[in-house]
Amino acid sequence: MQTANPISASASHQIAPDTGKVVLINPYELGRQPFGLAEPAAWLKHAGFDVICIDLSLQKLDACLPADAVLIALNVGMHTATRIAVEAIPRIRQRAPRAHLCVYGLYAPMNATLLKNLGVQTILGGECEPALLALAQKLAAGESAHQSEPSVYLRKIQFRLPDRSGLPALQRYAHLLLSDEAGAVSKRIVGFAEGSRGCKHLCRHCPVVPVYEGKFRIVPLDIVLGDIRQQAASGAEHVSFGDPDFFNGPTHAMKLVRALHDEFPQLSYDATIKIQHLLAHADLLPELKRTGCLFVTSAVESVDDEVLRLLDKNHSSADFDRVVGLMRAAKLALAPTFVAFTPWTTLPSYIALLQRLLDLRLVEAVPPIQLAIRLLIPAGSYLLRLPGFADRIGDFDAEMLGYPWRHSDARVDDLQAAAQTLVAQTAERPRRETFTRIWRLAHAALGLAAPAIADDGFGRPIPHLSEPWYCCAEPTSQQLQSF
Numbered sequence: 001m002q003t004a005n006p007i008s009a010s011a012s013h014q015i016a017p018d019t020g021k022v023v024l025i026n027p028y029e030l031g032r033q034p035f036g037l038a039e040p041a042a043w044l045k046h047a048g049f050d051v052i053c054i055d056l057s058l059q060k061l062d063a064c065l066p067a068d069a070v071l072i073a074l075n076v077g078m079h080t081a082t083r084i085a086v087e088a089i090p091r092i093r094q095r096a097p098r099a100h101l102c103v104y105g106l107y108a109p110m111n112a113t114l115l116k117n118l119g120v121q122t123i124l125g126g127e128c129e130p131a132l133l134a135l136a137q138k139l140a141a142g143e144s145a146h147q148s149e150p151s152v153y154l155r156k157i158q159f160r161l162p163d164r165s166g167l168p169a170l171q172r173y174a175h176l177l178l179s180d181e182a183g184a185v186s187k188r189i190v191g192f193a194e195g196s197r198g199c200k201h202l203c204r205h206c207p208v209v210p211v212y213e214g215k216f217r218i219v220p221l222d223i224v225l226g227d228i229r230q231q232a233a234s235g236a237e238h239v240s241f242g243d244p245d246f247f248n249g250p251t252h253a254m255k256l257v258r259a260l261h262d263e264f265p266q267l268s269y270d271a272t273i274k275i276q277h278l279l280a281h282a283d284l285l286p287e288l289k290r291t292g293c294l295f296v297t298s299a300v301e302s303v304d305d306e307v308l309r310l311l312d313k314n315h316s317s318a319d320f321d322r323v324v325g326l327m328r329a330a331k332l333a334l335a336p337t338f339v340a341f342t343p344w345t346t347l348p349s350y351i352a353l354l355q356r357l358l359d360l361r362l363v364e365a366v367p368p369i370q371l372a373i374r375l376l377i378p379a380g381s382y383l384l385r386l387p388g389f390a391d392r393i394g395d396f397d398a399e400m401l402g403y404p405w406r407h408s409d410a411r412v413d414d415l416q417a418a419a420q421t422l423v424a425q426t427a428e429r430p431r432r433e434t435f436t437r438i439w440r441l442a443h444a445a446l447g448l449a450a451p452a453i454a455d456d457g458f459g460r461p462i463p464h465l466s467e468p469w470y471c472c473a474e475p476t477s478q479q480l481q482s483f
């Protein structure tokens, strides 16, 4: 993999608009209107390209893909998106055989070999908009665009106002669901913005790390606010910030939400912030609340201190409890996420995780898929740097886009498979009902009868998005075939 400056063509060079269509394809973005398409679309359109955006989570490939596309670029920001892209590429190649195929985004460089074998000619990662534009310009000029190895760009770029005009309407994407005291559910239309990309942390299991290697890049305030402004004009009533960690740059984040609230006092928002940052910046939590924050997603991952140490999370199990208290004091909802199944998970430690959610009254705050997530080990994962870890895993599996592993206790793997099947079958059921069934499964795996759960043991529902899936969950067969 090569870390480089953008390829030679000038980003400001204007081309005639009839030099061929560029198609940007988003396989999946957790039900959100993708920034990962809107930002490159702005760069390409500014340079005069005719750009078509296709969101495979809402649109059918065959109906939207022009056969005369010159460049087709797929955005793979997460595991599920990459799995869907791998399914889609042969059909894309068949329908537009002369198009140059590019895959860009977080998961592109780490899956370069597989993608190249599928006929992808260019692989881009990191801050890749200038390189994508340069590629389009080369193709438009009839120049060779041969790439020998994937490129990752980490140089600061000049962001443009994302161009969302070619994407499906916000109303078609995931909604925010809010429950009132009486249990009645209301909906809000959700916009999606990013205030930064990359991350300054090096959690061993995280897919951001092999690409950004501890760096993050700020999206300027005026660009983010402009993006929110245009989404508010399109009906957004809530903004979901997609930054890997909103408090990598807390000064920037707070300027952003204060400005957002000043201009749009009726807009609510959510963000993702790690436990370590929530503790370190506890004084900012009331200000998050004041400016319209409804909930914070936080990658807790485990309640086992040894697993947290192995994942290099920089927080302890007790820190999680402290943050639950701080968030409640600030009247902010916390949506914890987990890697429930790792090679170090045991049946008792899994039950301990479920018990902790009951003790903290957090069952209703956790989408059931979180209780079935199995540790993914993508190419380049920092987990491979753990002494002895490579001995516990199999050879890289191109189909699953990761290194397979088996637990030393087969009952743990069986429980994970059963939990995942159950969650896929009960997507429309109340969270507490699915939790109770997983609770019973986990105890049955140990040959125990599950203790009854009191009615008030689940906690209250919190605001959440209607898309229940998760970026590193294994996609369902329906997701893989939906386009």
Ligand code: SF4
Pocket (backbone or CB within 6 Å): 199, 200, 201, 202, 203, 206, 207, 208, 209, 244, 245, 274, 299
């Ligand atoms: S898990 Fe979160 S905090 Fe850790 S490296 Fe990834 S994005 Fe950063």
